[in-house]
Amino acid sequence: MVFDHVVKTYPKSSTPAVDDLSLTVPAGEICVLLGPSGSGKTTALMMVNRLTEPTEGDIRIGGRSIRDLDPIELRRSIGYVIQQSGLFPHLSIADNIATVPKVLGWDKKRVKERVAELLDVVGLAPAEYAKRYPSQLSGGQRQRVGIARALAADPPVMLMDEPFGALDPITRERVQDEFLALHERIRKTVIFVSHDIDEAVKMGDRIAIFREGGRLAQYDPPATLLKAPADDFVARFLGADRGLKRLTLIRLGEMELNPATANDGALPALDADTSLRSALSLMIAEGAGAVRVTGGTGTTLGVVSLDAVRKAGAA
Numbered sequence: 001m002v003f004d005h006v007v008k009t010y011p012k013s014s015t016p017a018v019d020d021l022s023l024t025v026p027a028g029e030i031c032v033l034l035g036p037s038g039s040g041k042t043t044a045l046m047m048v049n050r051l052t053e054p055t056e057g058d059i060r061i062g063g064r065s066i067r068d069l070d071p072i073e074l075r076r077s078i079g080y081v082i083q084q085s086g087l088f089p090h091l092s093i094a095d096n097i098a099t100v101p102k103v104l105g106w107d108k109k110r111v112k113e114r115v116a117e118l119l120d121v122v123g124l125a126p127a128e129y130a131k132r133y134p135s136q137l138s139g140g141q142r143q144r145v146g147i148a149r150a151l152a153a154d155p156p157v158m159l160m161d162e163p164f165g166a167l168d169p170i171t172r173e174r175v176q177d178e179f180l181a182l183h184e185r186i187r188k189t190v191i192f193v194s195h196d197i198d199e200a201v202k203m204g205d206r207i208a209i210f211r212e213g214g215r216l217a218q219y220d221p222p223a224t225l226l227k228a229p230a231d232d233f234v235a236r237f238l239g240a241d242r243g244l245k246r247l248t249l250i251r252l253g254e255m256e257l258n259p260a261t262a263n264d265g266a267l268p269a270l271d272a273d274t275s276l277r278s279a280l281s282l283m284i285a286e287g288a289g290a291v292r293v294t295g296g297t298g299t300t301l302g303v304v305s306l307d308a309v310r311k312a313g314a315a
């Protein structure tokens, strides 16, 4: 998907909400739009499915300009997930998920199968949940239904506007993990609005940081962004702990491991999949100068020192 010099100025507004936005999102990737309140993230998102029209510039999906597509058809071909899930309260979960397939004229059997398949995909047993109503679900479950509904007609593109913003931290983390695992399998192109830096670092293949006035401040993969913020605004926005945030992106198994010696048996042991941030946390809590890195079967692969972690955060 390509944003090509996109400008949006709302009627009666003297300044643009989105100002000359150009960026390319490779197919199958998650692009997070991150930035302070009012910096134009939602406006940028809503232009993709023509809930609002660009004033200037163009957006292309798979090489086709959205201006050449009928807005109603365009919206059917794009999954849309919003913060409060946006489910129809008077429709059952099954009917909510079936909305677009029904509009597309799928036969009943196909719709029913698709609903059951999607409930499974988002981890809700169809027999238990299909007939319930949104008010009979928890917030996290409603967001999962929102995702299932957006996926119903298998759209190549999904727009997600702070989809997990209303969830408590524990549920949010779980739904984020589930969505990432799902994305591994289905590889949609996702535009994801967030104002939470940790969420953006976790979810994004790339992050677009917006600044006031709807201008793009930086567009890069999370590791690049944290390592080399383009300017003071980005550095301040990412926070003084961006070195620590970088550590969440690196696994112990990706480090150069020192061979373990006989004395290292007493060191705290962590799986190779553990992030350097968790490893650092453990070293501090246990007063250890290093951790022992273990493989799937618990065998020791080697040792990573506190100093090596420190260097990785500063690199």
Ligand SMILES: Nc1ncnc2c1ncn2[C@@H]1O[C@H](COP(=O)(O)OP(=O)(O)OP(=O)(O)O)[C@@H](O)[C@H]1O
Residues within 6 Å of the ligand: 010, 011, 013, 017, 035, 036, 037, 038, 039, 040, 041, 042, 043, 044, 195
């Ligand atoms: N329908 C509208 N009419 C006029 N101005 C609008 C409209 N929608 C948004 N704006 C303005 O456009 C600017 C960008 O708003 P937008 O909602 O895109 O920002 P955002 O980055 O998504 O913010 P938030 O994180 O608070 O949701 C703001 O100044 C807002 O007041």
